[in-house]
Amino acid sequence: MLVLGIVLFALGLLLSIAWHELGHYTAARRFGIRVPEFMVGFGPTVLSVKRGETRFGLKAVPLGGYIRMIGMVPPAPGERIGRSRRSGPFQGMVDDVRADSVRDFEPGDEDRQFWTRKPWQRIIVMLAGPFMNLVLAVVLFAIVLMGFGAPTAQPVVRAVSECVVPSSQTTPGCPPGAPPTPAAQAGFQAGDRIVSFGGREYPEWRDLQVAIRDARGTVPVVVERTTPTGTQQLTLYPTLIENQVADLDTPLGEEPRYVTASFLGLTPIEPVIPQTVGQVADRMGNMLEGTVYAIARLPEKVPALFGAVFLGEEREANGPVSLVGVSVMGGQVLEQERPVAEEVSLFLSLLAAVNLSLCLLNLLPLLPLDGGHVLPALWEAVKKRIARLRGRPDPGPVDLARLLPIGVGFAAVIMAYGALVIVADIVNPIDFGL
16 A cells, blocks of 8 residues: 555656646647647656647656747847857857757747747746646645545533643653643533633634633633533633743744743644635645745755754654655555545645645746746846836847856756755655654
């Protein structure tokens, strides 16, 4: 089941990559750009077939994909495609990129090149790929959350904490001298449904949690309790105290933050409940915020990755994971003895999270990522607008080839970082408890 899960998740990743490239391909064709190649993967071609003017194929290393569009970069002003007579440390590289840009150029392609399109059209072509990943992530999350449901805290007591300890404490049990919690002193029991707190009803646990933290002193709490003789309502009078508790506004994926607030000492039940459209939107917003935060913190994770690979240090639970690592996680989902619905839900959630990450990573304004093509197009649009307002001639396209040395450097950083994460996932994987 582990191997089957890895294979199935790898196929899901390949489909996600193909779906991303389909966005670029469809938009490019919509604007009349010729696309001679549509490939999933890198390296030697394993399988390919030509349909119309495009060759579709699968390559040996399934860690990405691309479509080849005619004329991705413009020719140098006043020069034909080919080697220029100028020299410099990067000139040969720039010339090679210009030549490769028209490698499949055919008669009639003069007006079918990428660089000849208006800036807004090029922006749409480059954003279409990440947009497709975003759409797929939203659809998958919606299927999971609305179809299978998600653990949702309810105002029903699952457990009553025995003693007051800071939320940051990781060791179980009560340390010597720890006072009993207000909930334990007031007589709360597992199974109590909280009808009202301080005279107000709170159908949602999150709202009740906020009310508890904002309250002070002794507060009347009405609970509904089921006993062998029937169901009855009781009014309990806990006296709240201040304690160190987890910050409710900590972004998803960020290190836990703690604040001082009023504390009662209850743990709610969390049944799996199908979510509404509004709840799905809220959860997607939280995941989007958390993913942005995680991507922003990628550079600072390098020392921990180095230690995990070369020093045998424990992997961070919220550290980066490669496509290899997430595929193993997909295999672990099927390996565990869980209900089928739960396995499918976890499997689709992982795939959705990967698509959300692919979307946001590709929006970074650095070559060779999609955002690296969007930024020059935006700058070109600004220059054209300024020239038009000043009555000056069109300044022409931004010479994307000149940015190649930066792109090559960033690509090398991406490859090195990706290789480090892959090695870490192989020699020292994160234990997610799946």
